Structure formats: C-alpha cells, structure tokens
Amino acid sequence: MNTFKKVSVLFGLFLITACGGGGGGMGSDDPYTPPTTPTPGTGMTAIDKTFVITVAPTQAYGATGNRYYVDGEENPVISMEVGKRYAFDLSSSSTSTHPFRISSAMESGMTYGELMGTQGTSGAIYVFDATNANAGVTLYYWCNAHSGMGNVINLIN
Numbered sequence: 001m002n003t004f005k006k007v008s009v010l011f012g013l014f015l016i017t018a019c020g021g022g023g024g025g026m027g028s029d030d031p032y033t034p035p036t037t038p039t040p041g042t043g044m045t046a047i048d049k050t051f052v053i054t055v056a057p058t059q060a061y062g063a064t065g066n067r068y069y070v071d072g073e074e075n076p077v078i079s080m081e082v083g084k085r086y087a088f089d090l091s092s093s094s095t096s097t098h099p100f101r102i103s104s105a106m107e108s109g110m111t112y113g114e115l116m117g118t119q120g121t122s123g124a125i126y127v128f129d130a131t132n133a134n135a136g137v138t139l140y141y142w143c144n145a146h147s148g149m150g151n152v153i154n155l156i157n
Contacts, residue, residue, distance in 0.1 A: 047085050048086060054128075056069060080128075090117075098146060101143070102126070102128055102142075104139055107147055135155055
C-alpha cells in the first residue's frame with residue numbers, strides 16, 4: 001500500500017473515532033441506548049404512580065392502531081400532579097419498536113425523563129419527575145419512530 005493510501009486510511013479511522021463512530025444520541029436515527037438501571041437504595045426516590053404502556057398493532061380499514069395505550073386506554077390526555085414522580089412501564093414487548101419520549105413539543109424537541117432498562121423487556125420503565133419547574137407547562141408523550149401515537153400531559157398543582 002502506498003503512503004497516500006496509508007495516510008487516507010489512518011485519517012478516516014481518526015475521523016470515525018473522533019466523531020464517535022458515526023452518530024447516535026437523542027434526535028438521531030440511531031436507536032436509543034438506555035442508561036443502566038440504578039441499584040436500589042442508591043438515592044432513587046419512590047415512584048408515586050406508574051402508568052402501564054402498551055401499543056396496539058396497526059389495524060386495517062381505518063380502525064385505530066399503532067397508538068400508545070395508557071392503562072388500557074387509547075392515547076389519553078394524562079394529568080400529573082406537580083412535585084410527584086411518575087413511571088411509565090414499558091416492559092410490554094409491544095413497545096419495543098416504539099421509543100417512548102416526553103417533551104414540551106409534540107413529536108420533537110428536548111426530551112424529559114429517563115429510560116431505565118431496555119424498552120420492551122421485563123422491568124423497563126421511563127421515569128419522569130413532575131417538578132415545580134414544569135408547573136403550568138403542557139408536555140407531550142410520543143413515539144420517536146412513528147407520528148400520531150401519543151397525546152398531551154397536563155401538569156397540575
């Protein structure tokens with residue numbers, strides 16, 4: 001291999017390494033890599049309420065499908081009390097290809113909350129703290145892969 005080719009290959013490897021291997025992170029097309037679940041007793045506070053999330057498959061002939069179901073109800077408006085901690089149980093295998101997000105804009109923007117575990121597997125939860133900083137703000141829950149699956153979250157005092 002001549003010197004020019006060697007330098008080109010090395011420079012290409014340097015760019016891939018320096019740029020993190022080609023992408024990733026929130027908002028990209030790469031899959032979301034969840035953080036690891038914290039060890040119990042290491043500062044994680046109690047959950048005040050857990051919502052169970054499932055996804056209905058796409059239905060034929062205009063019937064409702066490809067929607068989040070929250071505690072068995074099709075994409076409802078959710079009300080949360082400010083100052084409490086909430087979890088969204090994402091352990092149903094039906095959620096595995098529907099990355100759950102919460103943000104201040106429907107289907108975009110910076111997301112709030114944290115996924116613990118691997119969505120679609122046993123024990124996976126998305127934790128959201130309804131802090132005072134969010135009082136009076138309208139938030140949205142949504143799927144990062146498909147439009148029209150979520151709805152509004154109202155934060156109330």
